[in-house]
Amino acid sequence: xxxxxxxxxxxxxxxxxxxxxxxxxxxxxxxxxxxxxxxxxxxxxxxxxxxxxxxxxxxxxxxxxxxxxxxxxxxxxxxxxxxxxxxxxxxxxxxxxxxxxxxxxxxxxxxxxxxxxxxxxxxxxxxxxxxxxxxxxxxxxxxxxxxxxxxxxxxxxxxxxx
Numbered sequence: 001x002x003x004x005x006x007x008x009x010x011x012x013x014x015x016x017x018x019x020x021x022x023x024x025x026x027x028x029x030x031x032x033x034x035x036x037x038x039x040x041x042x043x044x045x046x047x048x049x050x051x052x053x054x055x056x057x058x059x060x061x062x063x064x065x066x067x068x069x070x071x072x073x074x075x076x077x078x079x080x081x082x083x084x085x086x087x088x089x090x091x092x093x094x095x096x097x098x099x100x101x102x103x104x105x106x107x108x109x110x111x112x113x114x115x116x117x118x119x120x121x122x123x124x125x126x127x128x129x130x131x132x133x134x135x136x137x138x139x140x141x142x143x144x145x146x147x148x149x150x151x152x153x154x155x156x157x158x159x160x161x162x
Contacts, residue, residue: 003031007054011070018116019074021081025049031056040129043073050077065128068113068121075112079105099144107145111155114147119156123149 007029015022026049033056040058044051052073058066083091094101113122126149130138142148147155156162 003059004029007031007070010067011052011074014067014070014074018071019078022074022077025077027052029054041069041073043076045080061128062124064121065125068118068125071113071116071118072109072122075109075116079108079112103143103145107147110147110152114152114156114161115159117161119152119161123152126152
């Protein structure tokens with residue numbers, strides 16, 4: 001199976017359904033084993049396009065978890081697209097130096113994924129991505145303010161998206 005094509009179809013369908021403001025963006029999706037161990041995927045934002053790199057271990061994830069994974073990566077793009085010029089400069093300038101800024105951004109991204117209707121998938125993604133991971137990995141995720149399954153469910157119920 002060509003996972004890159006599968007993932008690109010998922011990204012295209014998510015853009016059409018839930019992220020229409022990203023229709024004009026050039027987005028490339030590739031599968032790799034080079035993505036850092038602690039990430040399932042990452043997005044690299046460049047001037048004229050964005051590149052989503054997906055770890056090969058995501059082949060084991062359920063369809064709804066993969067859908068939520070890409071919704072999370074697209075939510076990053078959506079948040080950045082909505083920034084004004086000064087917010088964008090501040091974001092890119094401070095990103096490498098502030099773990100708190102990165103943590104706030106990840107938390108904001110998870111909440112947007114829930115608001116877009118992918119709470120159950122996000123919960124499944126978190127559970128599936130924790131399989132076989134160390135306590136150190138899980139604590140790093142908590143420090144980086146990613147939402148955990150119980151927090152996802154709670155927030156989703158609070159806003160009527162569960």
